[in-house]
Amino acid sequence: MRYSKRSLVLIVFTLVMAVLLSACGSSGNSGSGSGTAANAPAPAASEAPTAAPAAGEAPAEAEMVTFQDGAGEVQVPKNPQRIVDTTAFYTGYLLALGVKPVGVMQGAKDSPYLAEMLEGAEGLGDDVTPENILSLNPDLIIVYTGTEGIDKLKEIAPVVQIQYGAKNYKDQMLDYGKLVNKNDEAKAWIAQWEARIAELKPQVQAAVGNKTVSILNPYAKGLFVFGHNYGRGGEILYGEFGLKAPAEAQKEAIDSGTGWASISMEKLPDFAGDIIFTCPWSGDTTDPKIVYDNPLWKGLPAVKAGNVFQLNPAADTYNDPISLEKQLDFITTSLLSVK
Numbered sequence: 001m002r003y004s005k006r007s008l009v010l011i012v013f014t015l016v017m018a019v020l021l022s023a024c025g026s027s028g029n030s031g032s033g034s035g036t037a038a039n040a041p042a043p044a045a046s047e048a049p050t051a052a053p054a055a056g057e058a059p060a061e062a063e064m065v066t067f068q069d070g071a072g073e074v075q076v077p078k079n080p081q082r083i084v085d086t087t088a089f090y091t092g093y094l095l096a097l098g099v100k101p102v103g104v105m106q107g108a109k110d111s112p113y114l115a116e117m118l119e120g121a122e123g124l125g126d127d128v129t130p131e132n133i134l135s136l137n138p139d140l141i142i143v144y145t146g147t148e149g150i151d152k153l154k155e156i157a158p159v160v161q162i163q164y165g166a167k168n169y170k171d172q173m174l175d176y177g178k179l180v181n182k183n184d185e186a187k188a189w190i191a192q193w194e195a196r197i198a199e200l201k202p203q204v205q206a207a208v209g210n211k212t213v214s215i216l217n218p219y220a221k222g223l224f225v226f227g228h229n230y231g232r233g234g235e236i237l238y239g240e241f242g243l244k245a246p247a248e249a250q251k252e253a254i255d256s257g258t259g260w261a262s263i264s265m266e267k268l269p270d271f272a273g274d275i276i277f278t279c280p281w282s283g284d285t286t287d288p289k290i291v292y293d294n295p296l297w298k299g300l301p302a303v304k305a306g307n308v309f310q311l312n313p314a315a316d317t318y319n320d321p322i323s324l325e326k327q328l329d330f331i332t333t334s335l336l337s338v339k
Helices: 005-027 091-096 106-110 130-134 150-154 169-179 183-208 234-240 247-255 265-271 301-305 321-335
Strands: 064-069 072-077 083-085 140-144 159-162 213-219 222-226 260-263 275-278 308-310
Touching: 064 159, 072 159, 083 091, 091 169, 091 321, 130 150, 140 150, 150 159, 169 183, 169 321, 183 321, 213 234, 213 265, 222 247, 222 265, 234 321, 247 260, 247 265, 260 265, 275 301, 275 321, 308 321
Parallel strands: 083 140, 140 159, 213 275, 275 308
Antiparallel strands: 064 072, 213 222, 222 260
């Protein structure tokens, strides 16, 4: 039978359409009777695209637990994987537990005690913004109580608020152990720390005897006197080693509970101990020689005896577990050399 050219085209077109319709029908879900994309089978797990969780949401598979922070109860991931820490002074708690945050304040990165352990963590600078935190896709954000913009941060991820100085460092360590699900590691750190203190304390007390110890930082308007809970070795000197502060320093910086006091240059002799730990105040750029070259300073018994020891303002202001370990080495060596 002979076909016209037009008839041949129509036959070929019909055959092609029949094949296409057959293929679409066989790819549909069983019993659906439809070959639309909506009913197409999902790709294999290895081929499925992965999407980041929406802002303010933990990954779908994350188990959430209740944590008591400085502002109340908060739901946090049981095993947080991407922590942004904005505290700086408390970053070392995480590091001591083997947890490296994905983002930290620049001050923590600048500490020679923490810097190496924070390689690879993003530096957030000195001012935290929701924008630079959001880019890190965190599943947990740690801030101090009273931090501005907490509500905006909560839209990104769960926020834990820490009240600076509200707990001693051992209790704070246990809290961090709960927060990152490393309770055993937190207890182990405390145990090894206490064993080390028990070994060193008798040696230090024998070397120091009845001498008093001060922590003094020059600043623009005079000096800061620090006590038992504000870093700079106070937790070790007064807390662990049980050394004595001068009476005025004890009253103003320790018994008051504040951890520090501000004094004028004229009051220096009443607050200066037989042994002095000192460094420039890290909060301003005033030349510390205003104090160190002053006749009142030079006339102090500790200065004349050579019992003045320089702290590092970039590191010894911290009182986290990593910083405390480093301070313990320096403080012990210094006190055992007291004349």
